Amino acid sequence: MQDAQVVMTVRKASDSVSVIDIEGEITSFVEDALNRAHAEASEGATKAVVLNFDGLDYMNSGGIGLLVTMLIRANRQGQKLAAYGLNEHYRQIFELTRLDEAIGIYDDERQALGSL
Amino acid sequence: MEEQQHPSEKKTPRDAANWAGRVDKLHVSGVSPEALNLNVEGRRVLSPLQGFGQMWQKTYRMRLPRSVATPETVISTWKERYAEFWPKGNRFYAPLTGIRPGEVGVINATQGPMRLSTGVLVLYSDDTSFTFMTPEGHPFAGWITFSAHEEGEDVTVAQAQLLLRPGDPIYELGFKMFGSRTEDKMWQHTVASLGAALGSPGDVETEIVCVDRRRQWSQFGAVKHNAIFRTTLGAPMRGIRRLAGPRR
Numbered sequence: 001m002q003d004a005q006v007v008m009t010v011r012k013a014s015d016s017v018s019v020i021d022i023e024g025e026i027t028s029f030v031e032d033a034l035n036r037a038h039a040e041a042s043e044g045a046t047k048a049v050v051l052n053f054d055g056l057d058y059m060n061s062g063g064i065g066l067l068v069t070m071l072i073r074a075n076r077q078g079q080k081l082a083a084y085g086l087n088e089h090y091r092q093i094f095e096l097t098r099l100d101e102a103i104g105i106y107d108d109e110r111q112a113l114g115s116l
Numbered sequence: 117m118e119e120q121q122h123p124s125e126k127k128t129p130r131d132a133a134n135w136a137g138r139v140d141k142l143h144v145s146g147v148s149p150e151a152l153n154l155n156v157e158g159r160r161v162l163s164p165l166q167g168f169g170q171m172w173q174k175t176y177r178m179r180l181p182r183s184v185a186t187p188e189t190v191i192s193t194w195k196e197r198y199a200e201f202w203p204k205g206n207r208f209y210a211p212l213t214g215i216r217p218g219e220v221g222v223i224n225a226t227q228g229p230m231r232l233s234t235g236v237l238v239l240y241s242d243d244t245s246f247t248f249m250t251p252e253g254h255p256f257a258g259w260i261t262f263s264a265h266e267e268g269e270d271v272t273v274a275q276a277q278l279l280l281r282p283g284d285p286i287y288e289l290g291f292k293m294f295g296s297r298t299e300d301k302m303w304q305h306t307v308a309s310l311g312a313a314l315g316s317p318g319d320v321e322t323e324i325v326c327v328d329r330r331r332q333w334s335q336f337g338a339v340k341h342n343a344i345f346r347t348t349l350g351a352p353m354r355g356i357r358r359l360a361g362p363r364r
Contacts, residue, residue, distance in 0.1 A: 028261075028263070029265075056129075057129060057130065058129060058130050058131050059129075059131055060131060060134065060240060060242065060245060061239055061240035061245065061247035061259065061261050062245065062261055062263065062277075064259075065173075065259060065261065065277070065279050068163070068164055068165060068279060068327075069173070069279075069327055071165070072171065072327055072328045076328075087129070089128065089129050089132055089135075090129070092135075092137075092138055093135055095138070096135070096136060096138065096139060096161075096239070097163050097239070097249070098161075098162070098163040098165060098166060099163065099165070101165065101166075102165050
């Protein structure tokens with residue numbers, strides 16, 4: 001199995017909102033890293049998780065599948081999911097895969113946090 | 117002061133050529149004329165988020181000696197000979213240009229008295245994986261990802277992974293009664309046939325996980341696109357039209 005080429009850093013934007021900063025690749029090999037980051041982001045009274053894709057430099061269809069399962073897990077925990085930092089290419093992938101219908105997409109962190 | 121770059125202005129990512137471009141509605145071209153091409157043209161594609169039934173992740177995998185196949189060999193063989201690996205009664209008509217991002221393939225299948233004509237969009241393709249996405253009316257809404265990767269020094273893992281929801285209430289009922297088992301058999305057969313074609317027949321490991329137990333009742337109306345109904349019930353009408361000959 002290949003190593004995950006990603007670094008995910010979790011920070012609190014407020015008591016109820018966590019941000020996951022993603023640097024690197026989103027592929028099927030990052031499942032454990034994504035699960036760990038989401039678990040850390042969910043600690044406390046988290047009502048929303050914001051994914052920061054500003055440092056994303058590669059994503060394949062296995063990675064998109066992981067985002068779907070993460071979304072389901074977040075919904076089960078009563079959390080909203082939002083994202084920002086996607087360039088035009090990745091925005092188009094979110095539209096094509098219709099993930100944009102379930103995850104709010106914003107230009108920057110201020111907008112994403114303002115929507116929650 | 118450093119100028120901020122808008123996310124949409126970043127350089128083209130490495131994966132850009134691997135993804136299908138913008139697709140609002142599917143268009144079939146370049147498939148064999150013998151394919152029964154129904155329920156694909158003009159349809160929208162669906163992700164696992166849009167279907168009706170419970171969401172499942174089904175994985176079928178096989179371990180091959182690296183000496184037999186690298187991940188790249190597995191995927192190039194799979195792409196080139198995809199249709200050969202399907203069980204009898206199921207036909208996949210690949211586009212003439214092959215399995216490439218944005219291309220559309222047509223599927224014809226028969227199960228007892230039921231007929232199915234549907235298709236798939238090639239959502240993603242690179243050297244070690246490719247993914248199909250299903251259209252409205254397909255038995256399930258979701259993705260099928262075919263991939264291969266290295267495991268340790270000597271093993272290559274080949275796998276097909278489905279992330280899906282049955283598309284409508286009828287498919288959901290069928291899935292519970294027999295569809296899920298039929299599908300398992302089909303993909304086990306496919307992966308085993310790939311292994312045999314690569315010169316390494318063996319066992320296929322199956323892993324099934326229910327990702328979401330909830331059903332999406334808002335998608336109840338998707339039944340109007342049901343491709344099995346439309347293909348099976350439309351067959352007599354198509355027969356009459358053929359007998360009547362071309363319109364003047």
